[in-house]
Amino acid sequence: MTQQWTRVALKGKAQIIPTICPNCLGDANLKYRYGYKGIQGWLTRTTYYQTFSYCDQCFPQVKSALGLRHWRFFAGVMTFIFWIPLLLVCADRARNPQTGLATGLRADLAVALSVVLALISGCLLYQAARVIKHRRNPRRPGQKVWGLAAFYTGGTHLGFNNAYAVYKAARPEWIAALVRANPEQVEPAVYLSHVGAPQPAPAGRPFGPG
Numbered sequence: 001m002t003q004q005w006t007r008v009a010l011k012g013k014a015q016i017i018p019t020i021c022p023n024c025l026g027d028a029n030l031k032y033r034y035g036y037k038g039i040q041g042w043l044t045r046t047t048y049y050q051t052f053s054y055c056d057q058c059f060p061q062v063k064s065a066l067g068l069r070h071w072r073f074f075a076g077v078m079t080f081i082f083w084i085p086l087l088l089v090c091a092d093r094a095r096n097p098q099t100g101l102a103t104g105l106r107a108d109l110a111v112a113l114s115v116v117l118a119l120i121s122g123c124l125l126y127q128a129a130r131v132i133k134h135r136r137n138p139r140r141p142g143q144k145v146w147g148l149a150a151f152y153t154g155g156t157h158l159g160f161n162n163a164y165a166v167y168k169a170a171r172p173e174w175i176a177a178l179v180r181a182n183p184e185q186v187e188p189a190v191y192l193s194h195v196g197a198p199q200p201a202p203a204g205r206p207f208g209p210g
């Protein structure tokens with residue numbers, strides 16, 4: 001999901017978020033606040049929240065994608081619940097019908113098999129929810145991705161360096177709009193590379209040391 005996404009680090013914590021849709025670049029008038037928890041978020045136990053603006057056509061998918069996150073958690077809980085009866089069935093099958101006992105190896109295999117079957121069940125449950133949600137709000141032409149198309153991913157250096165705010169987006173055009181909206185939060189070279197035009201001079205102090 002993240003391979004072709006564009007990312008940028010802006011200075012400070014307060015950014016102006018552009019009012020163009022990060023998914024289809026249409027006029028965005030619907031705001032939604034949501035979080036991001038990448039690998040670093042699991043390490044630092046932090047979710048990074050920001051409010052983004054989407055267009056009214058992409059907005060239902062945003063809500064659907066956030067609902068799918070709850071399904072991920074629910075599928076995890078269900079995996080555990082599925083596991084208990086599966087363990088009982090597998091343990092029962094591992095027993096020798098004559099003696100009613102399972103050898104150590106067969107018992108271990110029964111536990112391993114029940115774990116694998118429970119994980120498969122949980123994955124299937126999540127995939128079913130995902131397919132239903134994608135069918136309900138299918139990806140339209142002009143949309144870059146399904147669902148969420150921009151994230152605030154915390155600071156640099158695994159989120160620990162709070163002097164910067166890192167954003168990633170499915171569309172480089174949205175990152176360019178973000179940089180244009182916050183021109184003083186990037187170096188001139190970074191501005192040029194994303195926007196394709198030189199950084200405007202800071203307002204208020206045109207010359208001299210400031």
Ligand SMILES: [Zn+2]
Nearest residue numbers: 021024055058
């Ligand atoms: Zn849109």
